[in-house]
Amino acid sequence: MQLSGIFVPLVTPFAADGSVALDALAALAGRVLEEGAAGLVALGTTGEPATLSGAERAAVVDVCRVVCARYGVPLLVGTGGSSTAGTVEAVRAVRGDAAMVVVPPYTRPGAAGVLAHVRAVAAASPVPVVVYHVPYRTGQPLDVATLLRLAAVPNVVGMKLSDGAVSGDTVALLGALPPGFAVLGGDDTVVGPLLALGAAGGILASAHVATGRFVALHEAWRDGEVRRARRLGARLAAVSAALFAEPNPAVVKAVLHAEGRIPTPHVRLPLLPASAAALAAARDALAGLAAGAR
Ligand SMILES: O=C(O)C1=N[C@H](C(=O)O)C[C@H](O)C1
Secondary structure, eight states, X not given: OOOOEEEEEOOOOBOTTSXXXXXXXXXHHHHHHHTTOSEEEESXXXXXXXXXXXXXXXXXXXXXXXXXXXXXOOEEEEEOOSOHHHHHHHHHTOOSSEEEEEOOTTTOOHHHHHHHHHHHHHHHOSSOEEEEEOHHHHSOOOOHHHHHHHHTSTTEEEEEEOOSSOOHHHHHHHTSOOTTOEEEXXXXXXXXXXXXXXXXXXXXXXXXXXXXXXXXXXXXHHTTOHHHHHHHHHHHHHHHHHHTSSSTTHHHHHHHHHTTSSXXXXXXXTSOOOOHHHHHXXXXXXXXXXXXXX
């Protein structure tokens, strides 16, 4: 599996009665793929999987599978937890083209423990694995040598890299990847620099609302249109900063609701709805993006 392009980790829209709005989910999925997204991620952080029941998670994956099949694009399914045995069981049941497996959160098993976890999970997985490295959520930092060891594990085809600011370590990692291994940027505000360094794409909640522009950013870096890529990247980073001003996906959902694309802006506790100020700032940033395109 060769991963490339912009993947959208879909929000889980809720109806006014609190149930999952599956029709709205299908419409969102179709729209972002229509605008050029390379695939979808079901049950990413943005999908609030921790607050969904098993039946709701299955229904979300079913909807995403149908839409991905219609467009002939891959579906990544977020999975994984703090237990290796539990994660092995979960990946065996994944109904997608790849499993996005988070570095075990909370336990902080250290580099050797993470490697052992990923080796066990990847060996058991019937589908390719994309490791999700997000130390500010998991509490588990990893050095470049460990990330490269993870990249060499059989059946691990990529990594969603969400480790914050671009640093010397990022440069070293992207300069030493094995051929065909895909790094997908997962920190929306710095996806431009990651693409410039050779990332294959991104998994970006921001791409719900400016999908075609994020796709254009990926294409500009891929095709070496550096001036265009820099300009667009800076404008999209301002949009992403506004969308992430409060815990994800509250602001993204507020914007989608304001645009009439989902029935409510609801998130489930412990997340709180976006503030009116955050929604207004995000809509201003999107208006600025649209104005800049004219
Ligand atoms: O759901 C995801 O996948 C993403 N989650 C990140 C987060 O909320 O930490 C953000 C990124 O845009 C995609």
